[in-house]
Amino acid sequence: MGTTAKEEMARFWEKNTKSNRPLSPHVTIYKWSLPMAMSITHRGTGVALSLGVSVFGLAALLLPEQFPHYLAMVKSLSLGPALIYSAKFALAFPFSYHTWNGIRHLV
Numbered sequence: 001m002g003t004t005a006k007e008e009m010a011r012f013w014e015k016n017t018k019s020n021r022p023l024s025p026h027v028t029i030y031k032w033s034l035p036m037a038m039s040i041t042h043r044g045t046g047v048a049l050s051l052g053v054s055v056f057g058l059a060a061l062l063l064p065e066q067f068p069h070y071l072a073m074v075k076s077l078s079l080g081p082a083l084i085y086s087a088k089f090a091l092a093f094p095f096s097y098h099t100w101n102g103i104r105h106l107v
Helices: 005-017 034-062 068-074 081-106
Strands: none
Touching: 034 081
16 A cells, blocks of 8 residues: 655655755745846746737637727726826836847847
8 A cells, every 4th residue: 555645755854854965945045136036027027928918819719809899998998098008018018028138148
């Protein structure tokens, strides 16, 4: 009969405690640096772009109306300029950051 996960973990930690092997360092010991933050932001913007394109593509396939209908619906909401510019920035920032950081990486 096999062992349970709890028994396996107990055996693992018992073996590591007896052997006095050092544990691998945790992420919290690293000092934050600009390249680290840029790398994380690049990955985040890449995920955001891929999710955004996927959602937009699925919406284009599944929604019953054409794009101009939904654009007119958003325009009819009469949103303030601060909200509109914030939304434009939220759409443009991931694309521009990811693009320029990718070019920087290639150079």
